[in-house]
Amino acid sequence: MAQPFFVLVRPQMGENIGAAARAMWNFGLDRMRIVAPRDGWPNQKAIAMSSGAGRLLDEAVLTDDTAGALEDCSYVFATTARQRGLTKPVFSPEEAMKVAAQKIGAGEKVAVLFGPERAGLENDDIARASAIISVPVNPDFPSLNLAQCVLLTAYEWRRQTEEVVAETVEMARGDWATxxxxxxxxxxxxxxxxxxxxxxxxxxxxxxxxxxxxxxxxxxxxxxxxxxxxxxxxxxxxxxxxxx
Structure with a gap:
Protein backbone atom coordinates (compact mmCIF):
# COMPACT_ATOMS: atom_id res chain seq x y z
CA MET A 1 0.00 0.00 0.00
CA ALA A 2 1.27 3.49 -0.86
CA GLN A 3 2.18 5.50 2.21
CA PRO A 4 4.23 8.54 3.26
CA PHE A 5 7.95 8.43 3.88
CA PHE A 6 8.93 9.27 7.45
CA VAL A 7 12.24 11.13 7.35
CA LEU A 8 14.30 11.36 10.54
CA VAL A 9 16.59 14.36 10.12
CA ARG A 10 19.91 14.13 11.99
CA PRO A 11 18.61 11.92 14.81
CA GLN A 12 20.96 11.90 17.76
CA MET A 13 20.35 8.62 19.57
CA GLY A 14 20.04 5.14 18.20
CA GLU A 15 17.43 4.32 20.82
CA ASN A 16 15.13 7.03 19.45
CA ILE A 17 15.54 5.76 15.90
CA GLY A 18 14.58 2.27 17.06
CA ALA A 19 11.61 3.58 19.02
CA ALA A 20 10.48 5.55 15.97
CA ALA A 21 10.67 2.41 13.83
CA ARG A 22 8.59 0.54 16.39
CA ALA A 23 6.01 3.37 16.45
CA MET A 24 5.78 3.37 12.67
CA TRP A 25 5.28 -0.37 12.43
CA ASN A 26 2.61 -0.25 15.15
CA PHE A 27 0.47 1.57 12.59
CA GLY A 28 1.56 -0.25 9.44
CA LEU A 29 4.16 2.23 8.17
CA ASP A 30 7.53 0.96 6.95
CA ARG A 31 9.08 3.63 4.70
CA MET A 32 11.82 5.20 6.81
CA ARG A 33 14.55 7.53 5.63
CA ILE A 34 17.39 8.69 7.88
CA VAL A 35 19.43 11.83 7.32
CA ALA A 36 22.96 11.96 8.77
CA PRO A 37 22.43 10.12 12.08
CA ARG A 38 24.79 11.52 14.69
CA ASP A 39 26.08 8.16 15.95
CA GLY A 40 26.54 6.55 12.54
CA TRP A 41 24.72 3.72 10.81
CA PRO A 42 23.90 0.88 11.32
CA ASN A 43 23.31 1.34 15.03
CA GLN A 44 22.98 -1.59 17.42
CA LYS A 45 21.05 0.46 19.99
CA ALA A 46 18.47 1.29 17.34
CA ILE A 47 18.09 -2.38 16.47
CA ALA A 48 17.66 -3.36 20.12
CA MET A 49 15.05 -0.67 20.70
CA SER A 50 13.03 -1.46 17.57
CA SER A 51 11.59 -4.55 19.29
CA GLY A 52 10.42 -6.51 16.26
CA ALA A 53 10.48 -3.64 13.77
CA GLY A 54 14.08 -4.24 12.75
CA ARG A 55 13.08 -4.74 9.12
CA LEU A 56 12.32 -1.03 8.88
CA LEU A 57 15.88 -0.26 9.94
CA ASP A 58 17.33 -2.81 7.50
CA GLU A 59 15.40 -1.22 4.65
CA ALA A 60 15.79 2.42 5.75
CA VAL A 61 17.27 4.77 3.15
CA LEU A 62 20.30 6.65 4.47
CA THR A 63 21.17 10.07 3.03
CA ASP A 64 23.73 12.74 3.83
CA ASP A 65 21.33 15.67 3.74
CA THR A 66 17.64 16.55 3.79
CA ALA A 67 17.55 17.41 0.10
CA GLY A 68 18.72 13.91 -0.78
CA ALA A 69 15.97 12.34 1.31
CA LEU A 70 13.30 14.38 -0.48
CA GLU A 71 14.50 14.32 -4.07
CA ASP A 72 11.66 12.08 -5.31
CA CYS A 73 8.88 13.65 -3.20
CA SER A 74 6.39 16.22 -4.49
CA TYR A 75 4.82 17.20 -1.15
CA VAL A 76 6.57 17.46 2.21
CA PHE A 77 5.34 18.10 5.74
CA ALA A 78 7.68 19.37 8.46
CA THR A 79 6.85 18.74 12.11
CA THR A 80 7.66 21.62 14.44
CA ALA A 81 6.26 23.14 17.61
CA ARG A 82 7.88 26.54 17.15
CA GLN A 83 7.01 29.54 15.01
CA ARG A 84 9.68 29.82 12.34
CA GLY A 85 8.80 33.05 10.56
CA LEU A 86 8.14 31.15 7.32
CA THR A 87 4.90 31.55 5.36
CA LYS A 88 3.46 28.06 5.02
CA PRO A 89 0.13 26.34 5.63
CA VAL A 90 -0.02 24.81 9.11
CA PHE A 91 -2.00 21.61 9.66
CA SER A 92 -3.01 19.63 12.69
CA PRO A 93 -1.68 16.04 12.54
CA GLU A 94 -5.17 14.78 11.69
CA GLU A 95 -5.69 17.18 8.80
CA ALA A 96 -2.13 16.71 7.57
CA MET A 97 -2.56 12.98 7.23
CA LYS A 98 -5.90 13.51 5.52
CA VAL A 99 -4.14 15.68 2.94
CA ALA A 100 -1.33 13.13 2.70
CA ALA A 101 -3.80 10.33 1.99
CA GLN A 102 -5.46 12.39 -0.74
CA LYS A 103 -2.19 13.27 -2.43
CA ILE A 104 -0.82 9.74 -2.21
CA GLY A 105 -4.10 8.44 -3.60
CA ALA A 106 -3.59 10.76 -6.56
CA GLY A 107 -0.16 9.25 -7.20
CA GLU A 108 2.10 11.75 -5.44
CA LYS A 109 4.97 10.87 -3.14
CA VAL A 110 4.67 12.49 0.29
CA ALA A 111 7.22 12.78 3.08
CA VAL A 112 7.07 13.89 6.71
CA LEU A 113 10.17 15.42 8.30
CA PHE A 114 11.00 14.86 11.97
CA GLY A 115 13.81 16.84 13.53
CA PRO A 116 16.59 15.89 15.95
CA GLU A 117 15.76 15.45 19.59
CA ARG A 118 17.52 18.47 21.06
CA ALA A 119 16.30 21.37 18.92
CA GLY A 120 14.04 20.01 16.20
CA LEU A 121 14.24 20.89 12.53
CA GLU A 122 16.29 23.87 11.37
CA ASN A 123 14.81 26.57 9.15
CA ASP A 124 16.85 25.21 6.24
CA ASP A 125 14.98 21.89 6.58
CA ILE A 126 11.58 23.52 7.01
CA ALA A 127 12.17 25.73 3.99
CA ARG A 128 12.13 22.55 1.88
CA ALA A 129 8.67 21.58 3.18
CA SER A 130 5.34 22.34 1.54
CA ALA A 131 3.50 22.62 4.86
CA ILE A 132 3.95 22.37 8.60
CA ILE A 133 2.41 19.92 11.07
CA SER A 134 1.82 21.54 14.44
CA VAL A 135 0.73 19.41 17.39
CA PRO A 136 -1.59 21.20 19.86
CA VAL A 137 0.65 20.62 22.86
CA ASN A 138 1.01 22.51 26.14
CA PRO A 139 2.58 25.85 25.12
CA ASP A 140 4.59 25.85 28.34
CA PHE A 141 6.12 22.49 27.45
CA PRO A 142 5.92 21.96 23.68
CA SER A 143 8.83 19.57 23.20
CA LEU A 144 7.94 16.07 22.01
CA ASN A 145 10.30 13.12 21.99
CA LEU A 146 11.13 12.00 18.44
CA ALA A 147 9.38 8.66 18.79
CA GLN A 148 6.33 10.30 20.39
CA CYS A 149 5.94 12.64 17.44
CA VAL A 150 6.39 9.77 14.98
CA LEU A 151 3.80 7.67 16.82
CA LEU A 152 1.25 10.48 16.94
CA THR A 153 1.60 11.17 13.22
CA ALA A 154 1.52 7.46 12.33
CA TYR A 155 -1.65 7.04 14.37
CA GLU A 156 -3.35 9.84 12.46
CA TRP A 157 -2.27 8.22 9.18
CA ARG A 158 -3.87 4.98 10.30
CA ARG A 159 -7.08 6.79 11.17
CA GLN A 160 -7.28 8.27 7.68
CA THR A 161 -6.56 5.06 5.79
CA GLU A 162 -8.19 2.33 7.89
CA GLU A 163 -11.67 2.04 9.31
CA VAL A 164 -11.34 2.69 13.03
CA VAL A 165 -14.21 1.35 15.13
CA ALA A 166 -15.00 3.91 17.81
CA GLU A 167 -16.36 1.40 20.31
CA THR A 168 -16.59 -2.36 20.60
CA VAL A 169 -17.53 -4.79 23.34
CA GLU A 170 -15.52 -7.98 23.76
CA MET A 171 -17.99 -10.70 24.61
CA ALA A 172 -15.90 -12.67 27.06
CA ARG A 173 -18.90 -14.42 28.58
CA GLY A 174 -21.12 -15.44 25.70
CA ASP A 175 -24.01 -13.71 23.97
CA TRP A 176 -26.28 -10.86 24.97
CA ALA A 177 -29.43 -11.89 26.81
CA THR A 178 -32.59 -11.94 24.71
Whole structure:
Protein backbone atom coordinates (compact mmCIF):
# COMPACT_ATOMS: atom_id res chain seq x y z
CA MET A 1 0.00 0.00 0.00
CA ALA A 2 1.27 3.49 -0.86
CA GLN A 3 2.18 5.50 2.21
CA PRO A 4 4.23 8.54 3.26
CA PHE A 5 7.95 8.43 3.88
CA PHE A 6 8.93 9.27 7.45
CA VAL A 7 12.24 11.13 7.35
CA LEU A 8 14.30 11.36 10.54
CA VAL A 9 16.59 14.36 10.12
CA ARG A 10 19.91 14.13 11.99
CA PRO A 11 18.61 11.92 14.81
CA GLN A 12 20.96 11.90 17.76
CA MET A 13 20.35 8.62 19.57
CA GLY A 14 20.04 5.14 18.20
CA GLU A 15 17.43 4.32 20.82
CA ASN A 16 15.13 7.03 19.45
CA ILE A 17 15.54 5.76 15.90
CA GLY A 18 14.58 2.27 17.06
CA ALA A 19 11.61 3.58 19.02
CA ALA A 20 10.48 5.55 15.97
CA ALA A 21 10.67 2.41 13.83
CA ARG A 22 8.59 0.54 16.39
CA ALA A 23 6.01 3.37 16.45
CA MET A 24 5.78 3.37 12.67
CA TRP A 25 5.28 -0.37 12.43
CA ASN A 26 2.61 -0.25 15.15
CA PHE A 27 0.47 1.57 12.59
CA GLY A 28 1.56 -0.25 9.44
CA LEU A 29 4.16 2.23 8.17
CA ASP A 30 7.53 0.96 6.95
CA ARG A 31 9.08 3.63 4.70
CA MET A 32 11.82 5.20 6.81
CA ARG A 33 14.55 7.53 5.63
CA ILE A 34 17.39 8.69 7.88
CA VAL A 35 19.43 11.83 7.32
CA ALA A 36 22.96 11.96 8.77
CA PRO A 37 22.43 10.12 12.08
CA ARG A 38 24.79 11.52 14.69
CA ASP A 39 26.08 8.16 15.95
CA GLY A 40 26.54 6.55 12.54
CA TRP A 41 24.72 3.72 10.81
CA PRO A 42 23.90 0.88 11.32
CA ASN A 43 23.31 1.34 15.03
CA GLN A 44 22.98 -1.59 17.42
CA LYS A 45 21.05 0.46 19.99
CA ALA A 46 18.47 1.29 17.34
CA ILE A 47 18.09 -2.38 16.47
CA ALA A 48 17.66 -3.36 20.12
CA MET A 49 15.05 -0.67 20.70
CA SER A 50 13.03 -1.46 17.57
CA SER A 51 11.59 -4.55 19.29
CA GLY A 52 10.42 -6.51 16.26
CA ALA A 53 10.48 -3.64 13.77
CA GLY A 54 14.08 -4.24 12.75
CA ARG A 55 13.08 -4.74 9.12
CA LEU A 56 12.32 -1.03 8.88
CA LEU A 57 15.88 -0.26 9.94
CA ASP A 58 17.33 -2.81 7.50
CA GLU A 59 15.40 -1.22 4.65
CA ALA A 60 15.79 2.42 5.75
CA VAL A 61 17.27 4.77 3.15
CA LEU A 62 20.30 6.65 4.47
CA THR A 63 21.17 10.07 3.03
CA ASP A 64 23.73 12.74 3.83
CA ASP A 65 21.33 15.67 3.74
CA THR A 66 17.64 16.55 3.79
CA ALA A 67 17.55 17.41 0.10
CA GLY A 68 18.72 13.91 -0.78
CA ALA A 69 15.97 12.34 1.31
CA LEU A 70 13.30 14.38 -0.48
CA GLU A 71 14.50 14.32 -4.07
CA ASP A 72 11.66 12.08 -5.31
CA CYS A 73 8.88 13.65 -3.20
CA SER A 74 6.39 16.22 -4.49
CA TYR A 75 4.82 17.20 -1.15
CA VAL A 76 6.57 17.46 2.21
CA PHE A 77 5.34 18.10 5.74
CA ALA A 78 7.68 19.37 8.46
CA THR A 79 6.85 18.74 12.11
CA THR A 80 7.66 21.62 14.44
CA ALA A 81 6.26 23.14 17.61
CA ARG A 82 7.88 26.54 17.15
CA GLN A 83 7.01 29.54 15.01
CA ARG A 84 9.68 29.82 12.34
CA GLY A 85 8.80 33.05 10.56
CA LEU A 86 8.14 31.15 7.32
CA THR A 87 4.90 31.55 5.36
CA LYS A 88 3.46 28.06 5.02
CA PRO A 89 0.13 26.34 5.63
CA VAL A 90 -0.02 24.81 9.11
CA PHE A 91 -2.00 21.61 9.66
CA SER A 92 -3.01 19.63 12.69
CA PRO A 93 -1.68 16.04 12.54
CA GLU A 94 -5.17 14.78 11.69
CA GLU A 95 -5.69 17.18 8.80
CA ALA A 96 -2.13 16.71 7.57
CA MET A 97 -2.56 12.98 7.23
CA LYS A 98 -5.90 13.51 5.52
CA VAL A 99 -4.14 15.68 2.94
CA ALA A 100 -1.33 13.13 2.70
CA ALA A 101 -3.80 10.33 1.99
CA GLN A 102 -5.46 12.39 -0.74
CA LYS A 103 -2.19 13.27 -2.43
CA ILE A 104 -0.82 9.74 -2.21
CA GLY A 105 -4.10 8.44 -3.60
CA ALA A 106 -3.59 10.76 -6.56
CA GLY A 107 -0.16 9.25 -7.20
CA GLU A 108 2.10 11.75 -5.44
CA LYS A 109 4.97 10.87 -3.14
CA VAL A 110 4.67 12.49 0.29
CA ALA A 111 7.22 12.78 3.08
CA VAL A 112 7.07 13.89 6.71
CA LEU A 113 10.17 15.42 8.30
CA PHE A 114 11.00 14.86 11.97
CA GLY A 115 13.81 16.84 13.53
CA PRO A 116 16.59 15.89 15.95
CA GLU A 117 15.76 15.45 19.59
CA ARG A 118 17.52 18.47 21.06
CA ALA A 119 16.30 21.37 18.92
CA GLY A 120 14.04 20.01 16.20
CA LEU A 121 14.24 20.89 12.53
CA GLU A 122 16.29 23.87 11.37
CA ASN A 123 14.81 26.57 9.15
CA ASP A 124 16.85 25.21 6.24
CA ASP A 125 14.98 21.89 6.58
CA ILE A 126 11.58 23.52 7.01
CA ALA A 127 12.17 25.73 3.99
CA ARG A 128 12.13 22.55 1.88
CA ALA A 129 8.67 21.58 3.18
CA SER A 130 5.34 22.34 1.54
CA ALA A 131 3.50 22.62 4.86
CA ILE A 132 3.95 22.37 8.60
CA ILE A 133 2.41 19.92 11.07
CA SER A 134 1.82 21.54 14.44
CA VAL A 135 0.73 19.41 17.39
CA PRO A 136 -1.59 21.20 19.86
CA VAL A 137 0.65 20.62 22.86
CA ASN A 138 1.01 22.51 26.14
CA PRO A 139 2.58 25.85 25.12
CA ASP A 140 4.59 25.85 28.34
CA PHE A 141 6.12 22.49 27.45
CA PRO A 142 5.92 21.96 23.68
CA SER A 143 8.83 19.57 23.20
CA LEU A 144 7.94 16.07 22.01
CA ASN A 145 10.30 13.12 21.99
CA LEU A 146 11.13 12.00 18.44
CA ALA A 147 9.38 8.66 18.79
CA GLN A 148 6.33 10.30 20.39
CA CYS A 149 5.94 12.64 17.44
CA VAL A 150 6.39 9.77 14.98
CA LEU A 151 3.80 7.67 16.82
CA LEU A 152 1.25 10.48 16.94
CA THR A 153 1.60 11.17 13.22
CA ALA A 154 1.52 7.46 12.33
CA TYR A 155 -1.65 7.04 14.37
CA GLU A 156 -3.35 9.84 12.46
CA TRP A 157 -2.27 8.22 9.18
CA ARG A 158 -3.87 4.98 10.30
CA ARG A 159 -7.08 6.79 11.17
CA GLN A 160 -7.28 8.27 7.68
CA THR A 161 -6.56 5.06 5.79
CA GLU A 162 -8.19 2.33 7.89
CA GLU A 163 -11.67 2.04 9.31
CA VAL A 164 -11.34 2.69 13.03
CA VAL A 165 -14.21 1.35 15.13
CA ALA A 166 -15.00 3.91 17.81
CA GLU A 167 -16.36 1.40 20.31
CA THR A 168 -16.59 -2.36 20.60
CA VAL A 169 -17.53 -4.79 23.34
CA GLU A 170 -15.52 -7.98 23.76
CA MET A 171 -17.99 -10.70 24.61
CA ALA A 172 -15.90 -12.67 27.06
CA ARG A 173 -18.90 -14.42 28.58
CA GLY A 174 -21.12 -15.44 25.70
CA ASP A 175 -24.01 -13.71 23.97
CA TRP A 176 -26.28 -10.86 24.97
CA ALA A 177 -29.43 -11.89 26.81
CA THR A 178 -32.59 -11.94 24.71
CA UNK A 179 -35.74 -10.02 25.46
CA UNK A 180 -37.44 -13.23 26.65
CA UNK A 181 -34.60 -14.01 29.04
CA UNK A 182 -34.74 -10.49 30.49
CA UNK A 183 -38.52 -10.80 30.82
CA UNK A 184 -38.17 -14.06 32.77
CA UNK A 185 -35.54 -12.51 35.03
CA UNK A 186 -37.77 -9.52 35.72
CA UNK A 187 -40.71 -11.80 36.48
CA UNK A 188 -38.60 -13.93 38.81
CA UNK A 189 -37.47 -10.90 40.82
CA UNK A 190 -40.93 -9.33 40.86
CA UNK A 191 -42.46 -12.56 42.16
CA UNK A 192 -39.94 -13.07 44.94
CA UNK A 193 -39.82 -9.41 45.95
CA UNK A 194 -43.59 -9.32 46.01
CA UNK A 195 -43.60 -12.31 48.36
CA UNK A 196 -41.10 -10.48 50.56
CA UNK A 197 -43.34 -7.41 50.75
CA UNK A 198 -40.88 -5.20 48.89
CA UNK A 199 -43.49 -3.42 46.74
CA UNK A 200 -44.96 -1.21 49.43
CA UNK A 201 -47.14 0.75 49.70
CA UNK A 202 -49.49 -0.87 47.16
CA UNK A 203 -50.21 2.45 45.46
CA UNK A 204 -46.55 2.66 44.39
CA UNK A 205 -46.10 -1.00 43.44
CA UNK A 206 -46.68 -0.58 39.69
CA UNK A 207 -44.17 2.28 39.45
CA UNK A 208 -41.58 0.33 41.44
CA UNK A 209 -41.96 -2.66 39.10
CA UNK A 210 -41.51 -0.44 36.05
CA UNK A 211 -38.35 1.03 37.56
CA UNK A 212 -37.02 -2.45 38.25
CA UNK A 213 -37.70 -3.58 34.69
CA UNK A 214 -36.03 -0.42 33.39
CA UNK A 215 -32.99 -1.30 35.50
CA UNK A 216 -32.64 -4.71 33.83
CA UNK A 217 -32.88 -3.27 30.31
CA UNK A 218 -30.44 -0.45 31.08
CA UNK A 219 -27.80 -2.86 32.42
CA UNK A 220 -27.36 -4.64 29.02
CA UNK A 221 -26.99 -8.11 30.47
CA UNK A 222 -25.38 -11.19 28.93
CA UNK A 223 -26.92 -14.63 29.23
CA UNK A 224 -24.30 -15.49 31.86
CA UNK A 225 -25.30 -12.39 33.83
CA UNK A 226 -28.95 -13.42 33.73
CA UNK A 227 -28.14 -16.93 34.94
CA UNK A 228 -26.06 -15.53 37.79
CA UNK A 229 -28.82 -13.14 38.89
CA UNK A 230 -31.37 -15.95 38.86
CA UNK A 231 -28.97 -17.91 41.04
CA UNK A 232 -28.53 -15.01 43.44
CA UNK A 233 -32.26 -14.74 44.00
CA UNK A 234 -32.74 -18.52 44.37
CA UNK A 235 -29.94 -18.66 46.95
CA UNK A 236 -31.41 -15.76 48.91
CA UNK A 237 -34.79 -17.51 49.02
CA UNK A 238 -33.17 -20.78 50.19
CA UNK A 239 -31.26 -18.88 52.89
CA UNK A 240 -34.49 -17.27 54.08
CA UNK A 241 -36.32 -20.63 54.13
CA UNK A 242 -33.53 -22.20 56.21
CA UNK A 243 -34.02 -19.52 58.83
CA UNK A 244 -37.73 -20.18 59.30
Missing amino acids: GLEIEKLAAHYEERLDEAGFFFPPAKADGMKINLRNLWSRMRLTRADVQMLHGVMRQMVRWKDRGT
